Amino acid sequence: MANNFLIYKLLLVIVGFCFSHNFLAAQENPVIDSLKTRILKEKDDSLLTVLYADLAFQYRIGSADSMMTYAKKSLKYAQKLNNDRLLVNSYNLTGMAYQHHGDNTSALKWFEKMLNNPFTHKDSTYLTMAYNNMGISYKNLGKYEKSIDHYLYGLSIDNALKDLNAIALKHLNIAQVFKLMGDYHTGLHHDSLALDLFSQLNDTIQLPKVYNNLAITHFYLGNTEESIAGFEKAYEINLKNGNISETARNINNIGIVWRNLENYSRALIYSLRALELRKTLGDRYAIAESYMNVGSDYALLNSLDMALAYFDSTEVMIKELKRPQFEAEFLLAKASAYEHNLQFSKALYLIKEHYRLRDSIINERNKNHISELMIQYETEKKDRELLAQQLTISEKEKALRIKNLQASIYLIGFFVTLLLLTGGVLFYRQRKKHIEAQYENWQKNKKIDNLKFLIAGEEKERTRISRELHDGINGSLAALKMLIKSNRYSKEEVLEKSTEMIDQITLEIREISHNLMPAVLKDLGLIAVLNDFLFKIKRGGSLDITLYDFGDFSGLSDHDKLVVYRIVQELVKNVLKHAQATECIVQLVAEEDMVSVTVEDNGKGFVSNKEQMKIEESGIGLRNVKSRIDMVDGKLNILSDQRSGTSIHIEIPVLLQAG
Numbered sequence: 001m002a003n004n005f006l007i008y009k010l011l012l013v014i015v016g017f018c019f020s021h022n023f024l025a026a027q028e029n030p031v032i033d034s035l036k037t038r039i040l041k042e043k044d045d046s047l048l049t050v051l052y053a054d055l056a057f058q059y060r061i062g063s064a065d066s067m068m069t070y071a072k073k074s075l076k077y078a079q080k081l082n083n084d085r086l087l088v089n090s091y092n093l094t095g096m097a098y099q100h101h102g103d104n105t106s107a108l109k110w111f112e113k114m115l116n117n118p119f120t121h122k123d124s125t126y127l128t129m130a131y132n133n134m135g136i137s138y139k140n141l142g143k144y145e146k147s148i149d150h151y152l153y154g155l156s157i158d159n160a161l162k163d164l165n166a167i168a169l170k171h172l173n174i175a176q177v178f179k180l181m182g183d184y185h186t187g188l189h190h191d192s193l194a195l196d197l198f199s200q201l202n203d204t205i206q207l208p209k210v211y212n213n214l215a216i217t218h219f220y221l222g223n224t225e226e227s228i229a230g231f232e233k234a235y236e237i238n239l240k241n242g243n244i245s246e247t248a249r250n251i252n253n254i255g256i257v258w259r260n261l262e263n264y265s266r267a268l269i270y271s272l273r274a275l276e277l278r279k280t281l282g283d284r285y286a287i288a289e290s291y292m293n294v295g296s297d298y299a300l301l302n303s304l305d306m307a308l309a310y311f312d313s314t315e316v317m318i319k320e321l322k323r324p325q326f327e328a329e330f331l332l333a334k335a336s337a338y339e340h341n342l343q344f345s346k347a348l349y350l351i352k353e354h355y356r357l358r359d360s361i362i363n364e365r366n367k368n369h370i371s372e373l374m375i376q377y378e379t380e381k382k383d384r385e386l387l388a389q390q391l392t393i394s395e396k397e398k399a400l401r402i403k404n405l406q407a408s409i410y411l412i413g414f415f416v417t418l419l420l421l422t423g424g425v426l427f428y429r430q431r432k433k434h435i436e437a438q439y440e441n442w443q444k445n446k447k448i449d450n451l452k453f454l455i456a457g458e459e460k461e462r463t464r465i466s467r468e469l470h471d472g473i474n475g476s477l478a479a480l481k482m483l484i485k486s487n488r489y490s491k492e493e494v495l496e497k498s499t500e501m502i503d504q505i506t507l508e509i510r511e512i513s514h515n516l517m518p519a520v521l522k523d524l525g526l527i528a529v530l531n532d533f534l535f536k537i538k539r540g541g542s543l544d545i546t547l548y549d550f551g552d553f554s555g556l557s558d559h560d561k562l563v564v565y566r567i568v569q570e571l572v573k574n575v576l577k578h579a580q581a582t583e584c585i586v587q588l589v590a591e592e593d594m595v596s597v598t599v600e601d602n603g604k605g606f607v608s609n610k611e612q613m614k615i616e617e618s619g620i621g622l623r624n625v626k627s628r629i630d631m632v633d634g635k636l637n638i639l640s641d642q643r644s645g646t647s648i649h650i651e652i653p654v655l656l657q658a659g
Contacts, residue, residue, distance in 0.1 A: 032058050049077035049086045056093045064100035071097045084119035088126050091117070095133055104137040111137065128157040128166060132173070139177050147177050168197035172210060179217060188217045204241055208234035212250060219257055227257050248277035248286065255293060259300070262499065268297035288317040288326070292333050299337030307337050328357045395435065402428050475533060475569045476505045478576045482540030489541075501536065526553045526561045527588070530568055534586065543576060544583045551590030560654040563632055564588070564595055570625045571599040571648055579603025579646060597650040606640040625650075 035055045042048050052074035059067040075090035095110035114120055115130045131154035138147035151174045158166040175190035195210045215230025235250035255270030275290035295310035311334050318327050335350035402424050409420040480501045484494060521529055527549050534545050556564070568586060575584050581603030589596045629636050632652055640646040 045077050045081055046083070046086070049074050049081065049083075049090070052077065053086075053089050053093055056097065060096060060100065064097065067093070067100060068097035084117055085123075088114050088117050088119050088123075092126070092129060092133065095137075099133070099137060099140070102140075104140040107137045108134060108141075124157050124161055128154040128161075128163075130154075131157070132166075132170065135173060135177075139173075139180070144177050144181050148174060151177070164197050164201055165203070168194045168201070168203075168206065171197070172206070172213065175213060175217075179213075179220070184217050184220050188214070188221070191217060204237055208237040208241070208243070208246055208250070211237070212246075212253065215253065215257075219253075219260070224257055224261055228254060231257070244277055245281055245283070245286075248274045248281070248290075251277065252290060252293065255297070259297065264297055264300040268294065268301065271297050284317055285321055285323070285326070288314050288321060288330075291317070292330055296333050296337060299340050302341060304337065304341045304343075311337070324357060324361050328354055328361065331357065395432065398431065399428070475573045475576075476501060476508065476536065478573050479537045479540050480505070482537070482542050482576065486541040497539070504536075521561050521565060522558065526556065526564060529565060530586070530588075533569065534572065537572060537576065543581060545572065545586065546584070547586045547588070549588045549590075551588075553588070553590045553595070556590070556595070556654055560595065560632075560652070563628055563652060564597060567597055567625055567628055567650060567652075568599070570622075570628075571597075574622060575599070575601045575603065575646075579605075581645065593653060595652045595654050597652070598647065600645065600647045602645040605642040605644070605646050606638070 032055065035051055035058065039048065039051050039055070042051060052070045056067050056070035056074060059070065071090065071093040075087075075094055078086035078090040091110050091114035095107040095114065098104070098107035098110065111130050111134045114126070115134070120126045120130055131150045135147045135150035135154065138144070138150060151170050155167065155170040155174070158170060171190040171194040175187040175194065177187075178184075178190065179187035191210060191214045195207070195214065198206045198210055211230045211234035215227045215234065218224075218226040218230060231250050231254045235247060235254070238246040238250060251270050252274035255267045255274060258264075258270060259267035271290060271293040275287065275294055278286045278290050291310045291314040295307040295314065297307075298304075298310065299307035311330075314330055318330060331350050331354040335347045335354065338344070338347035338350065405424055406417070406421050409417040409424075480498060483489075483497055483501065486494070489497065524532075527547075531547055534547050537543060538545050553561070568588075572584065572586065575581055579601045581601035584599065584601045587596075587598040587600075626636060629650060629652065634650060634652040637649045638646070639648075
């Protein structure tokens with residue numbers, strides 16, 4: 001067995017060397033060398049514009065910095081020549097260069113310039129290209145609905161042109177956005193359409209991408225056999241193409257599927273294969289990801305020392321990469337490794353570090369978003385001031401014309417002058433009133449529009465921040481901990497049930513990350529979700545918990561459902577952590593304009609009956625509950641005694657939706 005493994009590793013090294021040789025040879029691009037030579041000899045500005053554009057396009061894969069440099073040189077010559085066709089091409093390349101740098105906001109500005117140029121609407125190829133690139137940027141910015149709209153605009157043009165390759169690519173892009181929105185069935189439909197078209201075209205470059213995407217979709221839908229088959233098909237085609245980067249990615253994805261199936265030994269084999277291939281490429285981020293995956297597999301196989309060795313390599317590379325999002329994922333993976341090997345204190349520390357880093361990432365995004373809103377506000381303010389100045393100038397010009405008219409009329413005669421003067425004054429007053437009324441109406445409408453915009457922006461920001469929070473996970477983790485400590489089940493049953501709960505926790509994290517609120521709240525309703533949550537806790541065996549509900553909760557808004565759900569979660573979690581109770585009762589009452597929540601337990605209580613409860617001196621859980629209640633102008637009342645337990649009563653004002 002050991003000899004077979006050594007032979008297998010040797011084969012991997014040989015294959016990696018062959019791929020590495022092909023990859024390095026690909027870097028010696030004769031097209032780039034030829035273009036640079038021609039640029040040195042060329043004198044004509046038009047040809048220089050085209051040559052610089054071609055050179056920028058050649059660098060789209062190898063170097064984002066070089067692409068930006070040559071795209072701007074092409075743009076400089078195009079602006080000098082004032083040639084619309086050359087300008088449109090330079091706008092497109094400059095926008096793509098900003099995309100490659102990760103600055104999608106700037107990229108959109110260049111694509112909009114491209115779209116606003118008359119030449120773009122004369123050439124359908126450039127028009128669909130603009131819509132496609134804008135769709136990519138909106139996707140990268142998380143504006144998924146706008147992304148799909150622009151992809152569909154481009155798709156309608158591609159259908160008119162009967163461009164099968166472009167149509168297939170649009171379906172591939174649309175599928176990706178739907179999957180980011182959590183709609184995997186619609187994503188699967190568009191991936192299947194792309195697969196049919198690329199199969200007709202026998203496109204061996206795009207086919208493995210489609211198979212890989214289909215495999216990912218099947219994975220999220222729970223179709224593991226179809227998922228593995230898709231990754232293997234992509235792997236076969238990429239292997240024939242000599243595409244080492246994509247081959248490594250396919251192997252890495254197969255390992256993820258086996259890990260999800262709890263076949264950790266097989267997952268480790270694929271993770272190691274992906275790591276060996278990625279080392280030949282020198283892609284630091286991909287190598288760091290593989291180190292993390294190998295470490296996770298060793299941890300799941302209860303080989304913590306091996307896991308930590310690979311995690312150490314990951315940590316060294318993370319310091320070089322400076323990618324906060326990846327670092328947050330790594331902290332969570334390492335925490336899971338410690339938790340799986342029963343080192344809970346280290347796991348808890350890493351989880352806290354994970355949330356601290358995630359909070360800093362969210363705060364940085366919020367700052368950038370606020371900065372964008374301020375810039376937009378200042379721009380609109382300047383536009384309003386300019387319009388006001390134009391109206392003032394217009395009024396002055398009209399008044400001057402009237403005065404000149406009056407002077408001319410006086411020369412004709414007193415009577416005619418009097419009549420014309422009276423008519424002019426009446427006309428002036430009516431016209432002025434009309435203009436003032438228009439301006440006043442415009443100001444009112446503008447204020448309303450601005451208010452709507454600010455409210456929508458604030459609500460969107462709240463929703464985006466709520467999507468990042470993982471409050472819902474804490475209760476499930478507490479229940480898992482109680483299950484692990486429980487003596488009620490055998491080790492095999494504990495392992496089986498723990499695995500089920502971990503899968504559920506993983507699913508909930510993914511759903512929270514991709515949805516504005518837990519999807520089950522919309523699908524099943526508040527009471528059903530709470531019953532499910534409390535059942536998991538009751539299944540742990542240490543706390544007998546019961547839910548009583550009175551009234552109709554179906555009319556609550558999504559926001560109010562989420563507020564009630566999170567509050568109950570936090571209070572029950574506090575009972576589990578601190579109360580040492582054996583019984584707990586949760587009561588929900590829905591009234592016309594209010595929902596009341598009562599949570600009672602028979603635990604040890606917070607304070608003695610002679611002391612007063614202070615929220616600001618309590619634990620983080622209760623302070624979180626108090627913060628949520630304050631945000632919705634609710635009321636909180638706590639009765640706690642060390643002998644009789646704790647009773648917490650909350651009143652939350654709500655606006656029931658019309659049935």
